[in-house]
Amino acid sequence: MFPHPAPRQCPMSPPLPPVFNVPSPPPRRFLRKPNVSEAAEEFGRLAGRLTQAELPEYAGLTQLARARCQETLANKTGETDALLAAARQFLQAHHEHTDLACPTPGSQLQAAVSLYNAAIRQQLAAQRGLLAARTCLELGHALRRLGRLRQALLYFQVPPTGPPQQPLWQESDVASLAGV
Numbered sequence: 362m363f364p365h366p367a368p369r370q371c372p373m374s375p376p377l378p379p380v381f382n383v384p385s386p387p388p389r390r391f392l393r394k395p396n397v398s399e400a401a402e403e404f405g406r407l408a409g410r411l412t413q414a415e416l417p418e419y420a421g422l423t424q425l426a427r428a429r430c431q432e433t434l435a436n437k438t439g440e441t442d443a444l445l446a447a448a449r450q451f452l453q454a455h456h457e458h459t460d461l462a463c464p465t466p467g468s469q470l471q472a473a474v475s476l477y478n479a480a481i482r483q484q485l486a487a488q489r490g491l492l493a494a495r496t497c498l499e500l501g502h503a504l505r506r507l508g509r510l511r512q513a514l515l516y517f518q519v520p521p522t523g524p525p526q527q528p529l530w531q532e533s534d535v536a537s538l539a540g541v
């Protein structure tokens with residue numbers, strides 16, 4: 362009868378590439394007993410492809426799914442790594458939105474901070490105080506670059522557990538926060 366018009370897209374957003382093909386029926390082996398480690402690897406590969414396609418928000422979501430798979434496997438190190446990767450992807454998505462001057466509710470930044478905090482809690486629970494301090498510094502520097510100095514100061518003041526082997530931050534970091 363009448364031809365359907367082509368779907369309209371936002372002029373600022375590029376068309377989404379076909380990232381992955383889902384087979385129509387799932388393999389029966391996944392229905393019986395799922396292989397969580399294989400799913401975690403697949404989520405990692407998908408996150409890599411999404412990162413290459415410059416879709417950081419979707420890459421962050423797949424990294425979050427990978428973290429949940431690692432949690433199911435009781436792999437705390439893998440879970441922490443996936444949480445940090447997801448946080449970095451959400452932070453990159455927030456940077457891209459602000460660079461394009463797109464109005465954003467800040468959900469990517471909120472997700473990134475929440476995932477960083479979850480990773481810090483995991484590192485402290487695993488008695489890895491220096492890694493937790495490094496993650497605090499990474500988040501503090503990211504928040505400082507976004508102009509959120511008060512929030513950044515909270516992460517620069519978090520004390521690590523255990524005696525540090527080397528200085529955790531230099532005085533130039535604190536001086537740059539103060540504007541000196």
